[in-house]
Amino acid sequence: MKSRLKELRAREGYNQTQLAKLAKVSRQTISLIERGEYMPSLLIAVRIARIFNEPVENVFRFEEEEF
Amino acid sequence: MKFILQFFISGVAGFFSVYVLMSFSDVHFAGEVTVLGLIAISIILTALSIFRFQKIKLLNKQNFSGEEEDEVEDRKYKMFADYSLFANISFVLSILALSLSIIVTHNVILTIASLILLIITYFLIHYMTRLMQHVYPERNIPSKSDPDYAQSVLDLADDGEKHVILDGLYKSQGLLNLSLIIAISLATVYSVSGEESQIFSIILMAIVLLVVNGKYLLVIRNK
Numbered sequence: 001m002k003s004r005l006k007e008l009r010a011r012e013g014y015n016q017t018q019l020a021k022l023a024k025v026s027r028q029t030i031s032l033i034e035r036g037e038y039m040p041s042l043l044i045a046v047r048i049a050r051i052f053n054e055p056v057e058n059v060f061r062f063e064e065e066e067f
Numbered sequence: 068m069k070f071i072l073q074f075f076i077s078g079v080a081g082f083f084s085v086y087v088l089m090s091f092s093d094v095h096f097a098g099e100v101t102v103l104g105l106i107a108i109s110i111i112l113t114a115l116s117i118f119r120f121q122k123i124k125l126l127n128k129q130n131f132s133g134e135e136e137d138e139v140e141d142r143k144y145k146m147f148a149d150y151s152l153f154a155n156i157s158f159v160l161s162i163l164a165l166s167l168s169i170i171v172t173h174n175v176i177l178t179i180a181s182l183i184l185l186i187i188t189y190f191l192i193h194y195m196t197r198l199m200q201h202v203y204p205e206r207n208i209p210s211k212s213d214p215d216y217a218q219s220v221l222d223l224a225d226d227g228e229k230h231v232i233l234d235g236l237y238k239s240q241g242l243l244n245l246s247l248i249i250a251i252s253l254a255t256v257y258s259v260s261g262e263e264s265q266i267f268s269i270i271l272m273a274i275v276l277l278v279v280n281g282k283y284l285l286v287i288r289n290k
């Protein structure tokens with residue numbers, strides 16, 4: 001899974017700490033997601049997508065073989 | 068560079084503390100030198116953890132924004148982890164120093180010094196809750212007196228943090244098993260080779276192995 005978190009954060013001008021507060025998670029979790037070391041739960045994924053006003057599948061992208 | 072400076076200052080503190088202890092206690096043999104070495108290392112680690120504590124408090128008084136805020140949050144997190152590591156190692160070394168000074172050296176001054184260090188390091192570990200509040204000011208960290216403290220702290224962690232905790236615990240569980248099995252094997256070889264019998268410590272280590280694995284497997288089984 002790849003995420004566009006870093007790119008979307010830059011677009012909206014959020015740092016990791018600000019995004020973490022908005023998504024009600026820790027900064028560490030945001031950092032792990034960005035580095036591809038942790039796949040967020042559905043709830044966190046939807047929360048993040050809503051913050052960026054994007055559909056979930058536009059924020060988190062999967063390779064075909066992952067399905 | 069800062070770490071080297073802190074290590075140097077802590078080393079000087081450790082050296083002088085041990086030098087004073089050596090002056091007032093009559094050091095004769097390897098056992099006492101070992102206890103003094105353990106006390107010195109423990110003092111150095113205690114000083115390093117206090118440096119970390121002060122630095123976290125200092126960073127909390129300043130305001131940062133943008134990428135710098137993320138870097139500072141990352142530094143605070145790592146310094147808190149360092150503090151926990153140093154305080155825990157220092158605590159274990161103090162216990163070891165106290166045990167050795169009671170069993171081997173019978174030196175009252177070394178025993179008292181080890182005991183004082185043990186009390187200090189215990190309070191450092193106890194103070195981790197307060198420091199956690201500095202690192203995570205927005206969280207309602209439970210009090211150490213909470214009867215279900217460990218569970219309450221775990222409940223505060225979010226999914227990503229739990230993922231990191233699980234990774235760490237899983238690896239340390241494997242390491243603990245392997246270390247205890249090696250320790251039992253070595254103690255058996257030591258006993259068989261004609262030295263003093265280690266049967267009591269072998270039984271204790273086996274009990275620890277049983278309790279730790281039993282607890283882990285029961286939690287897994289009942290979920």
